[in-house]
Amino acid sequence: MAIAGFMIAGPAAEQIFGVQSPWLRSWTMFSAIGLGVIDASFEIRGPDGALVPLDRFAMLGAPRNGRLKWIQNPEELASVIKRLCAVAGQGSDIRVRARLGTRGGWQTIHTDAENACAG
Amino acid sequence: MPAPADAIADWRPAQAVAARFAGWAAGTEGSSRSSALIRIGLAMLFWSRWACELLLYMDQSPAGLFLAANFFVATTLLFIGYHSRLAAVWTGSVGLAMYYYFGFELGREPWTHHHTYLLAVAALLIALTPCDRSYSLDRYLAVTRAERLGISPPAERGNLWGLRLIVVQLSVLYFFAAFDKSNHTFLSGARLEQIFLWFYAGSDYPAGLAWLATTLAFGVVALEYCLALGLPFRATRRYLVLPGLAFHAIIYVTLPVYTFSATMALLYLAYFDADAVDRVIARLQGIGSAATAKGEIS
Numbered sequence: 045m046a047i048a049g050f051m052i053a054g055p056a057a058e059q060i061f062g063v064q065s066p067w068l069r070s071w072t073m074f075s076a077i078g079l080g081v082i083d084a085s086f087e088i089r090g091p092d093g094a095l096v097p098l099d100r101f102a103m104l105g106a107p108r109n110g111r112l113k114w115i116q117n118p119e120e121l122a123s124v125i126k127r128l129c130a131v132a133g134q135g136s137d138i139r140v141r142a143r144l145g146t147r148g149g150w151q152t153i154h155t156d157a158e159n160a161c162a163g
Numbered sequence: 164m165p166a167p168a169d170a171i172a173d174w175r176p177a178q179a180v181a182a183r184f185a186g187w188a189a190g191t192e193g194s195s196r197s198s199a200l201i202r203i204g205l206a207m208l209f210w211s212r213w214a215c216e217l218l219l220y221m222d223q224s225p226a227g228l229f230l231a232a233n234f235f236v237a238t239t240l241l242f243i244g245y246h247s248r249l250a251a252v253w254t255g256s257v258g259l260a261m262y263y264y265f266g267f268e269l270g271r272e273p274w275t276h277h278h279t280y281l282l283a284v285a286a287l288l289i290a291l292t293p294c295d296r297s298y299s300l301d302r303y304l305a306v307t308r309a310e311r312l313g314i315s316p317p318a319e320r321g322n323l324w325g326l327r328l329i330v331v332q333l334s335v336l337y338f339f340a341a342f343d344k345s346n347h348t349f350l351s352g353a354r355l356e357q358i359f360l361w362f363y364a365g366s367d368y369p370a371g372l373a374w375l376a377t378t379l380a381f382g383v384v385a386l387e388y389c390l391a392l393g394l395p396f397r398a399t400r401r402y403l404v405l406p407g408l409a410f411h412a413i414i415y416v417t418l419p420v421y422t423f424s425a426t427m428a429l430l431y432l433a434y435f436d437a438d439a440v441d442r443v444i445a446r447l448q449g450i451g452s453a454a455t456a457k458g459e460i461s
Contacts, residue, residue, distance in 0.1 A: 048328060048331045052331075056339075059339055059343060070339065071335070071336045071339040071340045072340075073277055073420075074358060077357075077361055078357030079357065081357050081361045082366050083367075085368065113366065115366040145360070149347075149351060149353040
């Protein structure tokens with residue numbers, strides 16, 4: 045009974061009552077994996093005025109399975125936007141939608157309401 | 164107000180259930196073969212997870228060498244089954260030392276993961292089973308001794324309370340894993356989407372992922388609750404074993420769960436009636452009655 049009680053008390057203490065201790069084993073597998081991941085999509089305004097999907101790999105000449113596949117943080121996203129705007133040229137209109145993975149779900153960190161190259 | 168005699172009568176079913184549970188939990192004797200198979204499997208899983216990290220040249224500090232020596236001696240004894248139950252305690256203690264001391268105290272973060280704790284605890288729990296009485300050097304020596312003395316060899320049986328504790332551990336694990344996911348963030352599919360992007364898609368969200376992630380999220384949580392509450396019971400177990408094994412197979416090939424899936428699959432043996440497992444083994448070896456074994460594993 046004592047052993048079974050310990051098995052139950054560990055996760056109950058942490059997951060129900062919020063007690064944090066390495067001596068108590070909770071069963072919260074993969075609870076931190078994916079946090080901080082960035083989902084980003086890019087569009088560029090064409091000569092006809094319509095927004096079309098922008099392939100950041102093609103535009104920057106980067107391999108699809110290289111470092112650019114994972115945009116690590118908001119700072120790196122800003123860097124990618126800056127490089128895309130530079131390649132697209134002056135006066136280009138690039139719209140970026142991006143969100144950050146958090147414990148509470150997805151948090152919007154960039155909307156496509158404005159031209160990302162305007163700033 | 165009921166008469167005292169009626170009140171006592173009302174308690175009788177509860178007492179009967181409690182007595183039946185106590186009998187199941189602590190008073191059941193059965194074949195030692197499933198315990199022995201788990202013992203051997205755990206030794207192999209310990210090697211699979213840590214042997215290459217504990218080769219003697221990897222950490223030549225006194226603590227590292229001490230850990231490696233203990234690890235290899237304890238797991239070898241566990242595998243061959245020499246002083247099996249002591250070897251299980253030794254192996255489990257080494258596992259816990261790696262988890263608590265080397266993992267949390269010395270900062271070897273991968274050693275603090277849930278799969279390492281599960282392996283260590285499983286080794287300690289198998290020490291509470293008659294895992295020494297089958298498929299072991301202990302068994303060989305016992306049979307040899309009996310032959311020398313002209314007596315019948317000891318029965319491959321024992322008290323199975325250690326297997327019951329493994330069942331409790333697995334149900335607790337499944338229940339709290341599901342409990343952890345029983346929130347809007349997970350059930351919306353957002354956490355699965357994040358995990359998928361983290362390992363596979365990078366920063367490009369694939370079309371069609373949203374509904375798939377939401378569906379999978381509900382499916383995973385429902386399955387884990389069902390496994391927690393249904394696997395201990397024979398009537399529901401028959402419908403849950405294959406989904407459970409499939410679930411572990413899928414996460415084994417899609418996520419870095421290390422030995423977790425294999426450990427869980429191995430520990431599923433604890434759910435089955437030990438004598439039924441024994442009969443199936445006998446049947447497979449051609450020394451038992453197919454009629455008695457058929458349909459026992461469910």
